Amino acid sequence: MSFVPGQPVIAVVERIEIKKLRHGDNLILGFSIGGGIDQDPGQNPFSEDKTDKGIYVTRISQGGPADEAGLKMGDKIMQVNGWDMTVVTHDEARKKLTKKKEDVVRLLVTRKTLEEAVKHSKGKYPRP
Amino acid sequence: MDTESTYSGYSYYSGRSRGSHRHGERSRDRHKSRSKDSRSEKSVTINTPPAEPLLGDSSVRGEQVQDDNWGETTTAVTGTSEHSLSQEDIVRITKDLEDSVGLDCRRYFTRTLAVILGLLVFLTPLAFLVLPHLLWPEKLQSCGTACEGLFISVAFKLLILLLAVWALFFRPARAGLPRVFVFRALLAVLVLLFVVSYWLFYGVRILDSQDENYQGIVQYAVSLVDALLFIHYLAIVLLELRQLQPCFSVCVARSTDGETRHYNLGQLSIQRAALAIIEHYYCDFPVHNPALLSASKSRAAKHLAGLKVYNVDGEFPAGPAEGPGNNAAAAGLAHSQSRAMIAAAARRRDTSHNELYYEEAEHERRVRKRKARLVVAVEEAFTHIKRMQEEEQKKSPGDVMDPREAAQAIFPSMARALQKYLRTTKQQHCHSMESIQQHLAFCITNNMTPKAFLESYLTPGPTLQYSRNHWLARQWTLISEASVTNSLKDGTIFLLKCVDFSLVVTSKKIPYIQMSEEYIDPKSHKFVLRLQSETSV
Numbered sequence: 001m002s003f004v005p006g007q008p009v010i011a012v013v014e015r016i017e018i019k020k021l022r023h024g025d026n027l028i029l030g031f032s033i034g035g036g037i038d039q040d041p042g043q044n045p046f047s048e049d050k051t052d053k054g055i056y057v058t059r060i061s062q063g064g065p066a067d068e069a070g071l072k073m074g075d076k077i078m079q080v081n082g083w084d085m086t087v088v089t090h091d092e093a094r095k096k097l098t099k100k101k102e103d104v105v106r107l108l109v110t111r112k113t114l115e116e117a118v119k120h121s122k123g124k125y126p127r128p
Numbered sequence: 129m130d131t132e133s134t135y136s137g138y139s140y141y142s143g144r145s146r147g148s149h150r151h152g153e154r155s156r157d158r159h160k161s162r163s164k165d166s167r168s169e170k171s172v173t174i175n176t177p178p179a180e181p182l183l184g185d186s187s188v189r190g191e192q193v194q195d196d197n198w199g200e201t202t203t204a205v206t207g208t209s210e211h212s213l214s215q216e217d218i219v220r221i222t223k224d225l226e227d228s229v230g231l232d233c234r235r236y237f238t239r240t241l242a243v244i245l246g247l248l249v250f251l252t253p254l255a256f257l258v259l260p261h262l263l264w265p266e267k268l269q270s271c272g273t274a275c276e277g278l279f280i281s282v283a284f285k286l287l288i289l290l291l292a293v294w295a296l297f298f299r300p301a302r303a304g305l306p307r308v309f310v311f312r313a314l315l316a317v318l319v320l321l322f323v324v325s326y327w328l329f330y331g332v333r334i335l336d337s338q339d340e341n342y343q344g345i346v347q348y349a350v351s352l353v354d355a356l357l358f359i360h361y362l363a364i365v366l367l368e369l370r371q372l373q374p375c376f377s378v379c380v381a382r383s384t385d386g387e388t389r390h391y392n393l394g395q396l397s398i399q400r401a402a403l404a405i406i407e408h409y410y411c412d413f414p415v416h417n418p419a420l421l422s423a424s425k426s427r428a429a430k431h432l433a434g435l436k437v438y439n440v441d442g443e444f445p446a447g448p449a450e451g452p453g454n455n456a457a458a459a460g461l462a463h464s465q466s467r468a469m470i471a472a473a474a475r476r477r478d479t480s481h482n483e484l485y486y487e488e489a490e491h492e493r494r495v496r497k498r499k500a501r502l503v504v505a506v507e508e509a510f511t512h513i514k515r516m517q518e519e520e521q522k523k524s525p526g527d528v529m530d531p532r533e534a535a536q537a538i539f540p541s542m543a544r545a546l547q548k549y550l551r552t553t554k555q556q557h558c559h560s561m562e563s564i565q566q567h568l569a570f571c572i573t574n575n576m577t578p579k580a581f582l583e584s585y586l587t588p589g590p591t592l593q594y595s596r597n598h599w600l601a602r603q604w605t606l607i608s609e610a611s612v613t614n615s616l617k618d619g620t621i622f623l624l625k626c627v628d629f630s631l632v633v634t635s636k637k638i639p640y641i642q643m644s645e646e647y648i649d650p651k652s653h654k655f656v657l658r659l660q661s662e663t664s665v
Binding site for chain 1: 656660661662663664665
């Protein structure tokens with residue numbers, strides 16, 4: 001999942017749709033995020049490349065909407081409802097995920113096992 | 129309850145007070161009865177300590193049972209001690225004799241050799257110049273301008289050489305070392321050989337053939353003087369400069385109480401290193417006080433006295449050995465005895481540590497109390513004296529005192545407190561009454577405060593601060609396994625034995641230091657904030 005500056009980022013992603021749950025006055029998704037371009041990437045325990053400033057899933061509450069949709073801890077979120085999540089600040093990411101008017105978020109997430117699965121089945125990386 | 133309390137000035141250190149008259153003091157302090165103290169101090173008298181051998185062992189006092197009021201109830205000896213000669217006086221006179229006459233043949237021998245060599249060296253160029261004029265004046269070419277210019281050069285170089293030799297070699301000798309100073313001997317031999325070879329050449333080529341070229345002769349003399357200056361440069365480098373760069377770190381420990389210091393020395397021979405260390409010892413180490421060691425000795429004696437070995441198996445204790453077989457048996461017996469003693473001592477429940485702890489706490493408390501009393505007494509004493517202003521001089525000429533009299537006037541009021549403090553800290557043999565009064569006069573003259581006056585009694589100072597008989601400067605022995613003219617090496621160990629203690633010296637080489645460089649660009653100091661937040665969505 002490392003990137004070369006200036007080149008487009010290539011990743012194998014999984015599409016996950018999470019329905020927000022109404023909890024009192026709030027709509028919650030049931031997971032926590034970490035990372036962002038204003039954060040220290042070296043402290044991210046889930047990233048392979050310690051200069052990766054993307055948004056990662058750091059915690060999933062058991063039985064919550066995210067858990068049921070298949071989100072796993074350590075996933076890197078690439079897009080939220082079409083909005084890019086690879087070069088955003090932490091607060092912007094939070095805002096994109098918690099828009100009050102939307103009750104469904106469609107995420108594109110990537111993880112290491114996805115790439116390995118594709119490699120396994122196809123024998124090489126998908127061509128750009 | 130008030131017994132007659134006399135303050136006899138003699139008895140502090142008998143014999144010391146021989147010269148000065150103390151009658152006035154005696155009459156002045158006759159009324160010093162201090163009865164307010166609740167302890168059983170009945171008189172103010174300071175009694176005569178037994179004649180202490182100056183060469184060390186002042187623990188002859190037997191201070192195992194330290195009772196500060198010991199001897200305080202006795203009165204002092206009066207008139208007889210004024211004219212008697214105590215043992216200290218005899219030793220002191222012998223020492224003065226030694227210092228003044230100084231029958232040291234070896235030193236004079238080296239001195240005369242040095243003077244002869246110096247004369248030879250200085251007169252040689254002059255002889256070279258003068259001899260042709262004396263021996264064959266008519267054949268000699270006249271001296272032109274260049275030649276006469278060379279005369280000036282010879283004169284000034286000789287003058288410089290004279291001053292340089294005087295500065296380097298004609299200094300008062302600091303010490304008498306056991307072996308000859310190798311470098312200096314080598315240099316003397318070198319100079320001698322050099323001068324002799326020049327004379328040989330001169331004798332053969334110039335005197336025999338009666339050379340007429342005077343300018344050549346003068347140039348020859350100039351070359352001799354130049355070479356002598358270069359030898360002097362060699363002497364400076366070998367004798368003075370070589371040992372300046374520190375090369376060894378020596379650790380000096382006193383064997384009796386463990387005082388340790390570290391010094392940096394250059395490349396020296398063992399005897400010169402020992403000399404440097406002794407000179408540092410006199411400045412840095414606190415004075416050796418044998419009275420402080422008596423406590424540990426008594427504890428050690430108690431350890432040994434507690435156990436006694438009996439042989440119950442019927443074997444006779446080892447008599448005079450009759451042959452090797454008996455020897456081995458005796459040795460084995462002694463060995464097993466000592467092992468049994470060690471085992472028994474280890475098993476014995478020893479409470480001596482408890483005693484030590486409480487004794488030390490008590491001693492500490494006592495010292496502090498005495499010190500408080502002393503400080504107050506001295507401060508009060510100093511308030512009785514003030515420096516006289518110029519205007520007052522005309523008014524009352526009768527009460528004017530010089531510093532010594534002023535010291536004598538205020539000394540009695542602090543004498544007792546000071547004496548008790550010195551007894552408690554076991555320093556009383558280091559300070560005589562005369563020296564205390566001298567110090568007091570010195571402090572008064574220089575406008576020092578009571579605290580400044582007391583400082584030399586509260587902490588033990590370096591040995592040179594005390595009187596001459598504590599110096600023992602002539603009784604050092606260098607004990608070394610390697611030859612003392614060898615140079616210092618890593619791991620050299622030698623001993624410097626004085627009369628009742630010795631200094632153990634170990635040397636370590638200062639390591640070779642390899643340094644590397646790292647350049648930091650001043651613009652490279654940049655910082656970012658470290659944030660790591662986690663948000664639940």
